[in-house]
Amino acid sequence: MTETDINTTIEEVATIELEVFRYRPEKASAPSFDTFTVPLHDEWVLLDALNHIKDEIDGSLSYRWSCRMGVCGSCGMMANGEAVLTCAAFLKDYAPGPIRIEPLANFPVARDLIVGMDDFMEKLNRVKPWVINENGKSVEEGEYLQTPEELDDYVQYTMCINCMLCYSACPIYGMEPSFIGPAALALAQRYNLDLRDHGNEERMDILSSDEGIWQCTFVGECSEVCPKHVDPAGAIQRYKVEATNNWWKSKLMPWSN
Amino acid sequence: MDKRSNEPFWWALFGAGGVVAALTVPVLLLLTGIAFPLGWLPAPTHDSLYALFSHLLVRLAILVIVSLSAFHWAHRFRFTLYDGLQIKHLNAPVAFICYGSAIAFTVFAAVSLYTF
Amino acid sequence: MSYGRYKKYHPLLYRPRHPILWWIKKWAYTRFILREMTSLAVMFYAIVLVLYVNAVAKGPEAFAAFSEWLASPLSITLHSVAFCFAVFHSYTWFNLAPKAMVIRVGKKKIPGSAIMAANYAMWAAVSVALYWVFTTI
Numbered sequence: 001m002t003e004t005d006i007n008t009t010i011e012e013v014a015t016i017e018l019e020v021f022r023y024r025p026e027k028a029s030a031p032s033f034d035t036f037t038v039p040l041h042d043e044w045v046l047l048d049a050l051n052h053i054k055d056e057i058d059g060s061l062s063y064r065w066s067c068r069m070g071v072c073g074s075c076g077m078m079a080n081g082e083a084v085l086t087c088a089a090f091l092k093d094y095a096p097g098p099i100r101i102e103p104l105a106n107f108p109v110a111r112d113l114i115v116g117m118d119d120f121m122e123k124l125n126r127v128k129p130w131v132i133n134e135n136g137k138s139v140e141e142g143e144y145l146q147t148p149e150e151l152d153d154y155v156q157y158t159m160c161i162n163c164m165l166c167y168s169a170c171p172i173y174g175m176e177p178s179f180i181g182p183a184a185l186a187l188a189q190r191y192n193l194d195l196r197d198h199g200n201e202e203r204m205d206i207l208s209s210d211e212g213i214w215q216c217t218f219v220g221e222c223s224e225v226c227p228k229h230v231d232p233a234g235a236i237q238r239y240k241v242e243a244t245n246n247w248w249k250s251k252l253m254p255w256s257n
Numbered sequence: 258m259d260k261r262s263n264e265p266f267w268w269a270l271f272g273a274g275g276v277v278a279a280l281t282v283p284v285l286l287l288l289t290g291i292a293f294p295l296g297w298l299p300a301p302t303h304d305s306l307y308a309l310f311s312h313l314l315v316r317l318a319i320l321v322i323v324s325l326s327a328f329h330w331a332h333r334f335r336f337t338l339y340d341g342l343q344i345k346h347l348n349a350p351v352a353f354i355c356y357g358s359a360i361a362f363t364v365f366a367a368v369s370l371y372t373f
Numbered sequence: 374m375s376y377g378r379y380k381k382y383h384p385l386l387y388r389p390r391h392p393i394l395w396w397i398k399k400w401a402y403t404r405f406i407l408r409e410m411t412s413l414a415v416m417f418y419a420i421v422l423v424l425y426v427n428a429v430a431k432g433p434e435a436f437a438a439f440s441e442w443l444a445s446p447l448s449i450t451l452h453s454v455a456f457c458f459a460v461f462h463s464y465t466w467f468n469l470a471p472k473a474m475v476i477r478v479g480k481k482k483i484p485g486s487a488i489m490a491a492n493y494a495m496w497a498a499v500s501v502a503l504y505w506v507f508t509t510i
Contacts, residue, residue: 025385081398108386116386149480171402174391175343205261214264217336218469219405237473240268247265278415279463284500286418286459288507289425290452294444298508303433305510310426319426323419330416337409343393366423373430 014040016091017098018049020061023109031109033100034058040095046086047075050101050113063113070227073163077113078102083168083225106167106174120164123180127188127206132199144196157190157235159228166222166232172215179215180207182222182232189235208243216240267332267356274329281322316370324363331359407458408465414458417451467492 015037023031036057038049047065054061065075068087075086080100091099107115137144166182173179188207191197207213216236223233293300301309309315335355339345396402428439442448470492471485 023387025387026381029385031387106391108388110384110386116384152482171340171391171395174395175340176345208261208265210260210262210264212262214262214268217340217405217409219402220469221399221401221405224401231472234472237469238475241473244265244269244272247261247263248269274415275462275466278459279466280496280499281503282415282418282459283456283463284503285422286452286456288504290418290421290443291449291456294440294449300440301507301510303429303436306429306436309506309510310429316426319422323423326415326419330412330419333409333412334416337406337412340409341396341406343391362419362423366419369423369427369430373426 014095016040016049016095018053019098019100020050020053020113021100021102021109022061022112023103024060024111035098038091040091042092044091046077046079046084046089046091046094046099046101049091049099050086061113062111071161073161076104076163076165076168078105078168083165085163085165085227088227104164104168106170106177107164115164117164119177120162120167120181120183123184124162124187126180127184128199128203129187129191131191131194131197132202133196134198146195150195153195154190154193157186157193157230160186160190160230160232161228163227165225165227169221169225171219171221172217176215178211180212182216182236183230185213185216185239186230186232186235189239192239204243204246207239208247213240213243267328270325270328271332274325274327274332277322278326278329282326285322310373316373320363320366320370323366324359327359327362327366328356331355408461411458411462411465414455415462417455418459421452463496467496 016039018036018038019033020036021031022034036049036053038044038052041048045068047068050061050063050065054063063075063077063086065087066072067074070085070088073085076083077086078084078101079086079089080094081102083104086101101113103109103113103115107117107119110116160183162183164183167173170179170182173181185207188203192200192203213236216233218233218237220233223229223231226232288298292298310319332355335351338351338355339348344351392398396406425439428436443452467489471488474488476483476488
């Protein structure tokens with residue numbers, strides 16, 4: 001068998017630099033930035049670049065990801081100061097780079113690109129995100145029927161994937177960690193506007209408190225960064241109107257309850 | 258236990274003021290502050306303005322416009338100070354100064370418009 | 374192996390401080406602060422309007438003096454800046470208002486664009502009415 005001399009042409013693959021935030025508390029108490037050069041493929045997203053770094057360059061890089069298709073909400077990070085899902089941000093959109101990758105803003109950093117989610121989880125729970133219905137039907141009585149228009153009222157707010165990008169984009173949450181926040185308030189609206197739920201009064205104590213909607217000054221960035229177009233800013237403003245009407249009615253017509 | 262805030266009181270004034278200011282301030286400002294002084298349009302004489310403002314309803318409308326505008330400013334500026342200078346811990350004094358100014362201004366405007 | 378301050382398996386969280394000038398970092402934030410600053414223009418004109426009516430009440434001399442001040446470079450500059458901010462207030466207010474009001478007629482939701490159009494129409498109508506009042510007296 002003769003050896004054929006194959007003239008292989010090595011394709012010049014373009015590259016792009018990533019400046020990645022590193023924080024390893026067991027090594028150093030202060031964070032730093034590491035620069036990595038990754039291939040610039042047309043179809044690659046930031047998550048592909050991070051996976052490439054972890055597989056080929058530095059296995060110690062830590063970050064969260066899961067579905068890689070924009071439905072799980074795990075891979076949120078800051079890219080050049082903007083909160084994005086790394087599985088949805090194409091490398092070529094940042095060319096020629098370099099791209100600054102940092103953990104989600106306004107959250108404490110546990111390690112590298114991983115943030116502590118405890119506060120977010122607590123707030124989601126605080127708004128009572130379940131159908132409150134004391135006179136619930138039993139299973140034998142059948143389902144609750146809803147028209148498409150009734151569903152249309154709240155379906156937008158069911159789309160939240162808990163990615164926390166809105167909390168990173170919200171400067172109020174950054175300055176005032178006690179603020180309940182966009183996603184939790186939109187989630188509350190998902191139940192308030194659902195006709196099967198009768199928990200409006202109960203939730204109003206929490207939502208219309210000082211840590212609730214009244215901290216929001218309608219910056220609107222939360223809705224801008226939301227990958228699922230939930231529009232939490234709109235949800236909060238609508239609730240401000242409702243809570244205000246409710247408050248004035250209770251003061252001017254206290255007998256109507 | 259979360260307590261329902263009394264913010265709705267101020268927010269309602271802020272909202273009403275925002276609508277009124279959005280509708281009336283640009284044209285009024287343009288007329289009295291720019292067009293008339295610069296002579297772009299013939300300025301109304303003192304007599305005609307006096308006749309216009311002598312109607313109680315006109316002065317009442319002006320009071321509503323300026324007072325709601327003041328409360329709109331007070332609420333918005335209060336939160337701008339919190340957001341811009343991060344002084345939310347000075348909640349009480351800032352709120353007092355902002356809303357206090359708006360209330361004082363309303364009283365001043367009411368008195369001077371009434372005693373036309 | 375010693376890890377210094379870090380205790381193994383206990384997270385040592387890094388909490389960066391929120392910068393005071395956060396609103397300079399992103400144009401969207403700067404635009405927000407500018408929008409909030411429009412309230413100063415509104416307050417400025419509220420004060421000027423009251424002083425204007427006061428000057429009319431005091432008599433022709435006082436009104437002439439006030440009108441002279443209104444024509445001064447300082448006043449024109451202040452008013453011009455305030456006018457830009459006032460228009461910006463109206464523009465942002467009418468664009469954002471549909472977000473807060475979701476109105477239904479029967480089964481259909483009124484689209485935000487219709488509410489915005491109604492707002493702008495009202496703005497035009499009020500402006501024309503006020504213009505007519507002040508130029509035909």
